[in-house]
Amino acid sequence: MENQTIYSYKLVRRFRWRLAGSLLQLLLFGLVFAAAARLLAIPAPALVVSLAVLPGIAIIHLCLFRMYVHLRGHAPQTTPDMLFSPWWGAGYRLPVPLSAYRGAEATVLAGSLFLTAFLYVWLPVPYGITLFAGAIIAALPRLLALLVSLRLPKHCRVKYENRSVAFLLTDG
Numbered sequence: 384m385e386n387q388t389i390y391s392y393k394l395v396r397r398f399r400w401r402l403a404g405s406l407l408q409l410l411l412f413g414l415v416f417a418a419a420a421r422l423l424a425i426p427a428p429a430l431v432v433s434l435a436v437l438p439g440i441a442i443i444h445l446c447l448f449r450m451y452v453h454l455r456g457h458a459p460q461t462t463p464d465m466l467f468s469p470w471w472g473a474g475y476r477l478p479v480p481l482s483a484y485r486g487a488e489a490t491v492l493a494g495s496l497f498l499t500a501f502l503y504v505w506l507p508v509p510y511g512i513t514l515f516a517g518a519i520i521a522a523l524p525r526l527l528a529l530l531v532s533l534r535l536p537k538h539c540r541v542k543y544e545n546r547s548v549a550f551l552l553t554d555g
Contacts, residue, residue, distance in 0.1 A: 391553070398547060412517070419512050419516075423508065440499070474543045480541075481537060481538070495518050496519070499515045540553055
């Protein structure tokens with residue numbers, strides 16, 4: 384039998400993305416669409432059709448997260464509840480070090496923005512605007528949680544939960 388160490392964790396902070404956060408994202412989408420329709424004279428039906436590119440953002444997040452953890456040799460485990468979380472596709476069975484969390488989230492944020500900016504040039508205007516604005520708006524939960532993590536001690540660990548990220552301290 385292998386030796387196993389059992390740690391106890393103390394919750395330092397939990398960042399939750401609840402209904403208010405989702406409503407904020409919907410409001411931002413509405414504002415971007417209204418501004419694009421008014422300022423760029425894009426017909427509203429064209430913007431509605433361009434919503435078809437939004438699932439691509441979640442796939443980009445998943446692929447970038449998987450690429451980062453594969454290159455770092457970590458063991459992610461995406462659970463079904465994480466597929467509908469603001470941290471789409473990110474998940475570990477156990478809490479991970481704060482540095483691994485920051486690296487993965489920064490990679491997903493920067494990679495998704497660079498990739499959508501690259502694709503913006505090649506897509507028709509309504510699709511490009513929807514994709515780029517969607518990438519920025521979908522990145523808000525990750526960005527805000529990453530900013531919260533900057534105020535925490537470096538020896539914290541991070542646990543992905545359903546609709547939240549918990550920052551923990553371990554006793555060992």
